[in-house]
Amino acid sequence: MSREELREIGEAALVRRIRDAAPPAPSGVVLGIGDDAALLEPARGWQVATCDTLVENVHFRRDGFGPRDVGWKSLAVSLSDVAAMGGTPRYCLVSLALPPDMSAAWVEGFYAGLHELAERYEVALVGGDTVRAQAVTVSVTVLGEVPVGRALRRAGAHPGERLLVTGTLGKGMAGLWAMEGRCPPREELLQAQRRPLPRLEEGRRLASGGATAADDVSDGLASELRELAEAGRVGFRVFLDRLPLSAAVRRAAAVVGRPAWEPALFGGEDYELLCTAPVPAAGRLISEVVGATGTPLTVVGEVLPAGEGIRVVEASGRERPLEGWGWDSFR
Amino acid sequence: MSREELREIGEAALVRRIRDAAPPAPSGVVLGIGDDAALLEPARGWQVATCDTLVENVHFRRDGFGPRDVGWKSLAVSLSDVAAMGGTPRYCLVSLALPPDMSAAWVEGFYAGLHELAERYEVALVGGDTVRAQAVTVSVTVLGEVPVGRALRRAGAHPGERLLVTGTLGKGMAGLWAMEGRCPPREELLQAQRRPLPRLEEGRRLASGGATAADDVSDGLASELRELAEAGRVGFRVFLDRLPLSAAVRRAAAVVGRPAWEPALFGGEDYELLCTAPVPAAGRLISEVVGATGTPLTVVGEVLPAGEGIRVVEASGRERPLEGWGWDSFR
Numbered sequence: 001m002s003r004e005e006l007r008e009i010g011e012a013a014l015v016r017r018i019r020d021a022a023p024p025a026p027s028g029v030v031l032g033i034g035d036d037a038a039l040l041e042p043a044r045g046w047q048v049a050t051c052d053t054l055v056e057n058v059h060f061r062r063d064g065f066g067p068r069d070v071g072w073k074s075l076a077v078s079l080s081d082v083a084a085m086g087g088t089p090r091y092c093l094v095s096l097a098l099p100p101d102m103s104a105a106w107v108e109g110f111y112a113g114l115h116e117l118a119e120r121y122e123v124a125l126v127g128g129d130t131v132r133a134q135a136v137t138v139s140v141t142v143l144g145e146v147p148v149g150r151a152l153r154r155a156g157a158h159p160g161e162r163l164l165v166t167g168t169l170g171k172g173m174a175g176l177w178a179m180e181g182r183c184p185p186r187e188e189l190l191q192a193q194r195r196p197l198p199r200l201e202e203g204r205r206l207a208s209g210g211a212t213a214a215d216d217v218s219d220g221l222a223s224e225l226r227e228l229a230e231a232g233r234v235g236f237r238v239f240l241d242r243l244p245l246s247a248a249v250r251r252a253a254a255v256v257g258r259p260a261w262e263p264a265l266f267g268g269e270d271y272e273l274l275c276t277a278p279v280p281a282a283g284r285l286i287s288e289v290v291g292a293t294g295t296p297l298t299v300v301g302e303v304l305p306a307g308e309g310i311r312v313v314e315a316s317g318r319e320r321p322l323e324g325w326g327w328d329s330f331r
Numbered sequence: 332m333s334r335e336e337l338r339e340i341g342e343a344a345l346v347r348r349i350r351d352a353a354p355p356a357p358s359g360v361v362l363g364i365g366d367d368a369a370l371l372e373p374a375r376g377w378q379v380a381t382c383d384t385l386v387e388n389v390h391f392r393r394d395g396f397g398p399r400d401v402g403w404k405s406l407a408v409s410l411s412d413v414a415a416m417g418g419t420p421r422y423c424l425v426s427l428a429l430p431p432d433m434s435a436a437w438v439e440g441f442y443a444g445l446h447e448l449a450e451r452y453e454v455a456l457v458g459g460d461t462v463r464a465q466a467v468t469v470s471v472t473v474l475g476e477v478p479v480g481r482a483l484r485r486a487g488a489h490p491g492e493r494l495l496v497t498g499t500l501g502k503g504m505a506g507l508w509a510m511e512g513r514c515p516p517r518e519e520l521l522q523a524q525r526r527p528l529p530r531l532e533e534g535r536r537l538a539s540g541g542a543t544a545a546d547d548v549s550d551g552l553a554s555e556l557r558e559l560a561e562a563g564r565v566g567f568r569v570f571l572d573r574l575p576l577s578a579a580v581r582r583a584a585a586v587v588g589r590p591a592w593e594p595a596l597f598g599g600e601d602y603e604l605l606c607t608a609p610v611p612a613a614g615r616l617i618s619e620v621v622g623a624t625g626t627p628l629t630v631v632g633e634v635l636p637a638g639e640g641i642r643v644v645e646a647s648g649r650e651r652p653l654e655g656w657g658w659d660s661f662r
Contacts, residue, residue: 006661012557014661030377035485035562036412036547037381039477042373046361049457050368051424051472055464084367093382095426095470100661126380129470132660133386139426139460139470141382146370154366216367226343231366329463330337330345330431 006107007100014107014130021111022125028090029124038126040091040143046151048087048144052077056136058329064179067109069194070138072117074110077218078142079121079198080271084216085153086207087146088200091126092118094140097133110138121200152206154231156213157276163236163301164211164282166202166272166289168244169221170260173267174252183252196271201293203273209288210281219327220268225310226325228274235304238322240265241315244298265312268327276303337438338431345438345461352442353456359421360455369457371422374476379418383408387467389660395510398437399444400525401469406445408549409473410452410529411602415547416484417538418477419531422457423449425471428464441469452531483537485562487544488607494567494632495542495613497533497604497620499575500552501591504598505583514583527602532624534604540619541612550658551599556641557656559605566635569653571596572646575629596643599658607634 006014019033030039054060054074065073075092082089094114098107111125118125123142157163175193178185199216206214213232215224221243225236240261253260264270277285282299289297304311310322325331337345350364361370385391385405396404406423413420425445429438442456449456454473488494506524509516530547537545544563546555552574556567571592584591595601608616613630620628635642641653656662 010656010662011660012554012656031482031484036415036545037379037418037473037475039416039482040374040378040380042375042378042476043371044373047371047373047378047474048368049371049422049424049472049474051426051459051470053426053428053460053462053468053470055428055462055468058463081367085370087368091380093380093472095382095384097384097386097468098661128382129384130660131384131386132389133468134466135464137384137386137428137464137468139382139384139472141380141424141472142368143378143380143474144368145373151362151370153362214367223343325341325343329342329461330429331341 004104005101006098006104009104011130018111021108023115023119025124026122029126032126040126043145045145045147048082048085048146050078050081051139051141053137053139065194067106068113071110071113072195074138074140075114075117076196076198076271078140079200080216080218082142082144083198083200083203084214084273085146085151086203087144087151089121089123089142089144091124091143092140093126094128096128097131097137099134100132150207152211152214154213154215154228157228157232157234157303158212159234159303159305161212161276161278161303162282162299163276163303164297165244165274165300166199166295166297168246169217169264169270169272170245170249170267172269173263174249177252177256183255186248188246188248189252193269198271199273199295202289202295205289205292206273206275206285209285211275211277211285214273214275217270217272217274218268220266222265222322223325223327224274229310233306235306235308235310236301237304237311237313238301239313242298242300244296266324335435336432337429337435340435342461349442352439354446354450356455357453360457363457371457376476376478377482379413379416379475379477381409381412382470382472384468384470396525398440402441402444403448403526405469405471406448407527407529407602409471410531411547411549413473413475414529414531414534415545415604416477416482417534418475418482420452420454420473420475422455422474423471424457425459427459428462428468430465431463481538483542483545485544485546485559488559488563488565488634489543490565490634490636492543492607492609492634493613493630494634495606495608495628496575496631497530497626497628499577499580500548500595500601500603501576501580501598503600504594505580508583508587514586517579519577519579520583524600529602530604530626533620533626536620536623537604537606537616540616542606542608542616545604545606548601548603548605549599551597552605553596553653554656554658555605560641564637566637566639566641567632568635568642568644569632570644573629573631575627597655
């Protein structure tokens with residue numbers, strides 16, 4: 001690994017190193033890193049395109065995230081958006097803004113982590129940009145594909161349908177608590193923050209198995225429910241005691257002194273999929289998703305008419321309107 | 332225009348405003364701004380994909396660039412990459428990192444400037460991300476298309492061919508001098524900095540008319556020559572007295588006390604196209620490009636074998652190896 005700083009090696013040499021460190025490009029890539037633009041074979045079906053940005057000291061701190069973690073997570077958050085559409089990612093472009101005193105080793109680590117996740121899902125790095133900035137800022141664009149007419153959107157839920165979520169919730173915020181030393185640093189929680197796994201196979205199963213709408217849980221369940229409600233012109237009833245929470249999240253919440261549902265509802269960074277499905281399809285999906293992927297799919301509520309708004313049912317049975325949001329970039 | 336700050340209106344309302352301010356999506360956009368990802372009809376031919384980032388106080392200063400200028404230029408630099416491939420841009424995704432005390436009016440101005448350029452070339456904004464940061468950081472991904480097998484690349488030049496450039500050079504750096512008060516603020520120079528025009532039609536004419544390699548002049552002629560030389564395993568001879576320089580650039584260089592070819596060779600941000608073509612095609616291209624677009628295309632040198640390196644011929648006739656680079660993000 002190289003201890004040189006970027007201002008010593010310069011941009012052209014850095015781009016060559018990034019290109020040389022990339023795994024061989026798969027079929028479909030006509031021209032990859034190193035020209036003015038990438039050339040790709042056209043998408044099969046509809047193209048899925050999404051872009052997300054992580055900023056140092058906003059989305060991660062360099063003392064809590066190694067370069068490999070930042071590389072992995074930067075890609076994971078965009079892959080999660082493709083998962084929420086039921087799509088398959090194919091390519092990524094990475095724009096990396098870096099302080100000039102950053103070490104080349106950090107950059108090499110960043111791409112090693114990114115490629116580690118990219119190879120897992122056969123995603124090829126095909127281009128990007130490297131620029132100078134005060135804080136590390138990573139923008140990742142992911143291009144993928146989905147069969148024509150088979151994409152899951154936020155709009156599409158109907159009153160009477162079930163509301164379901166993959167995996168478990170609250171681990172993103174509990175991971176943050178663990179990094180901040182507010183609860184014991186359990187590996188499960190730290191990994192949820194540093195190395196989230198996008199639910200790609202799960203998303204495709206949901207799309208082909210009859211789910212009617214979906215969103216990924218990046219900003220907390222409360223935010224995603226508001227997005228699904230607005231897009232689909234529906235309301236929701238969510239049962240707090242049905243939210244899937246791991247033992248580690250429950251313990252972390254107890255140590256921090258917060259109700260266990262709070263990180264699930266308002267924490268964000270869980271990268272699970274929230275979806276709706278008619279009652280018969282919901283049952284089939286639960287067995288199909290767990291059978292094919294090992295990931296649990298849990299009914300956490302139901303779709304209501306828009307006029308009902310978003311309602312939460314406490315463990316006591318008391319029902320109240322949902323208040324508050326999850327993560328907001330500017331608040 | 333809204334005087335509110337982003338921390339008052341929040342991310343969800345900001346995204347709604349961005350979506351509502353966008354012109355109607357053209358055909359090809361199945362699903363635009365506001366879901367987890369955009370859905371697009373597949374590219375016709377090969378897809379062109381490129382991504383560029385502008386950072387406040389590195390690539391622009393807010394006292395020299397209004398929000399509309401930043402929006403325009405952020406898109407222009409990526410469109411210029413598509414132009415260098417001979418492609419046609421179709422869609423863009425914009426990731427905007429903003430300080431939370433930024434006014435909503437600034438953001439509205441940014442998108443107004445971006446759309447102004449986007450509509451000119453029928454490019455649709457289909458997605459992106461808005462996050463918090465200390466300095467304004469804009470990443471724009473542009474997706475386009477080019478007929479199969481007809482893209483211009485950096486590789487492809489052969490010894491004996493002509494080296495040509497569109498338009499005039501040096502105006503990017505002279506514009507910077509004008510903004511810094513080092514020379515009179517002539518509109519032509521300021522516009523070159525704030526509102527560069529990507530050479531899209533010119534690029535397509537070059538690709539279909541027999542150019543063998545191309546690059547856009549974003550980092551100065553010296554850098555682009557090195558890139559074309561490395562990619563194509565060739566050398567170049569450039570005649571300094573043939574570099575196309577406007578009267579305004581010549582005057583600015585005289586006021587600043589630098590040779591007029593210096594901003595052309597080392598300045599960058601000119602967003603012209605540098606290309607190579609065999610002798611007969613070069614002549615045809617010159618009349619075709621100026622006839623179709625009004626943009627001059629000028630022979631500035633010739634392609635040499637790789638062993639010759641990159642050589643510059645001064646007005647006196649003295650020939651010397653090219654020294655120095657143009658813009659480097661980290662040096």
